[in-house]
Amino acid sequence: MKILIADDEAPLLRFLSRGLSAEGFECIEESALHNLVTRIRHESPAIIVLDRMFGDEDSVELLPAIKSLPHAPMVLLLTAVDEVRERVNGLKQGADDYLCKPFDFDELLARITALSRRATNTPVTQLGLTIGPLNIDDESRIATLSGEEITLTKLEYDMLYYFAENAEKVLSRERILSRVWRSHSDPLTNVVDVYISRLRQKLHSSDAIFIETLRGNGYRLTTRK
Numbered sequence: 001m002k003i004l005i006a007d008d009e010a011p012l013l014r015f016l017s018r019g020l021s022a023e024g025f026e027c028i029e030e031s032a033l034h035n036l037v038t039r040i041r042h043e044s045p046a047i048i049v050l051d052r053m054f055g056d057e058d059s060v061e062l063l064p065a066i067k068s069l070p071h072a073p074m075v076l077l078l079t080a081v082d083e084v085r086e087r088v089n090g091l092k093q094g095a096d097d098y099l100c101k102p103f104d105f106d107e108l109l110a111r112i113t114a115l116s117r118r119a120t121n122t123p124v125t126q127l128g129l130t131i132g133p134l135n136i137d138d139e140s141r142i143a144t145l146s147g148e149e150i151t152l153t154k155l156e157y158d159m160l161y162y163f164a165e166n167a168e169k170v171l172s173r174e175r176i177l178s179r180v181w182r183s184h185s186d187p188l189t190n191v192v193d194v195y196i197s198r199l200r201q202k203l204h205s206s207d208a209i210f211i212e213t214l215r216g217n218g219y220r221l222t223t224r225k
Contacts, residue, residue: 105178
């Protein structure tokens with residue numbers, strides 16, 4: 001699915017493009033609001049992730065023009081303004097959804113997935129937290145491997161739980177940083193690698209479950225077939 005990301009903040013634009021590309025979306029970047037309608041006509045994206053403010057320019061003013069285009073895309077607005085009247089105004093002008101900054105990348109991804117389902121009727125699937133010999137009880141925050149409790153720090157637990165929620169799925173460094181560390185910064189750091197190494201050491205007693213590296217894409221918690 002093609003997504004156009006429109007934002008005048010280069011670091012956030014790059015972060016979103018990398019993160020969504022890692023999830024399998026075809027991403028187009030646009031940093032100038034005056035080019036937006038032309039890019040939409042040329043690229044025909046299914047969804048636009050649109051920042052509300054470009055300097056002093058309000059992107060909401062372009063929504064009627066965007067929605068009047070043939071095969072108009074769905075629009076997810078990003079904004080730092082968390083006021084009901086502002087959200088209502090954006091929705092009235094044609095936005096399909098609204099997400100306030102700062103946001104969690106997983107929430108952004110969930111909203112994009114929901115927008116895509118509205119067009120494709122793709123069913124929702126649910127994943128459990130028992131994967132092979134690994135069991136995670138989030139209420140007690142206790143993880144066990146083959147019945148033996150694993151001693152985990154808070155960040156190690158958060159990362160393992162996140163992997164378990166997404167078992168057999170590839171998680172990019174951007175997603176892991178956003179969810180576990182609540183960071184939208186450029187992932188030029190080895191902190192993810194350090195904690196992946198720690199988790200691998202704590203899962204090493206099992207031959208049935210492990211975290212694998214998919215070079216250039218991310219990591220995946222998987223079970224040996």
